[in-house]
Amino acid sequence: MHYKGAIFDMDGLLLDTEKVCQNAFRDACKHLSLPMLEEVYLGIIGCNAAGIKAVLCKGYGDSLDYETLREEWMKRYHRIVYHQAIPVKPGALALLKWLQAQSIPIALATSTDKELSKIKLKFSGLFEYFSCFSNGCEVKCGKPSPEIFLLAASRLNIPANECLAFEDSSNGVRSAISAGMQVHQVPDLVEPDAQVRALGQKVSVSLTEVLAFLKEQHALKK
Known part of the structure; x- marks a missing residue:
């Protein structure tokens, strides 16, 4: 990878x-x-x-x-x-810290509007890990269109096929895969059906599991 x-x-x-x-x-x-x-x-x-x-x-x-x-x-x-921190998902902070330690630049690609996404991240203590943002209000077509992920990649100044994408929703997975990215899915309210799983993304139960996988892959490259 x-x-x-x-x-x-x-x-x-x-x-x-x-x-x-x-x-x-x-x-x-x-x-x-x-x-x-x-x-x-x-x-x-x-x-x-x-x-x-x-x-x-x-x-x-x-x-x-x-x-x-x-x-x-x-x-x-x-x-x-707008007034309180939303709980951070298990493994999220550890994954962001690890990617940052590997000098991997990180972007956000969210359907949420720009102002509210920044407020949420600041309340949660995650804002500092992101170097750029792409928001649903900035694109003509939302997920599952690839537009929002392609915008994020362009703002990172990194080719889309050299980006890892992390998503919970099936619409998001379709969006990132259409953009040509390698995708990790951690389902939240809705489990991916057989058609979505056939797209080839790696499906994990938590971001903690994702981090363990990435660390293992990183060790194999050494």
Whole structure:
């Protein structure tokens, strides 16, 4: 395994935010007397704002007042993420520190907007490990399009095929593989199905397991 750069997703991979976001959505649905459609909701994971709207509007139908739902959802979500640290996923800090010690530059490729992603990382103590960012609001097409990962690679000034990508969602995996990257997946709320696993990414149960694998590969190169 040869790589010169590392590109990370954030929510559900580095930070345990997906459950926070899902609970906020569930509370918003209850407030608006809407059903909580779990399968529809899980389809938005890894999407940018435009993708989220498209999935929810299709899943809930033409009668959905999306703007009202989004307002109630984000109001509940932002009460938390703008004011307190989200728990860091096991192994995340150790992996970032190890990559930094190997002089591997690190970028973020997240569907979350730029301001909020930086706030989350600063609260969690992870901000300092990232040399550049690419955000969902900066690309025309969100994940599973490769655009956001290609943007991150260009900002690292490293060819995409020389970057390791780290993702939790299947949309994110498709995005990074389409960009030509080597991909490690650590699933969060949704396990990859057979079709996604066939893409060839390495699937691990935690970032701790990913780090052990990378250390083993690093030792073999010596």
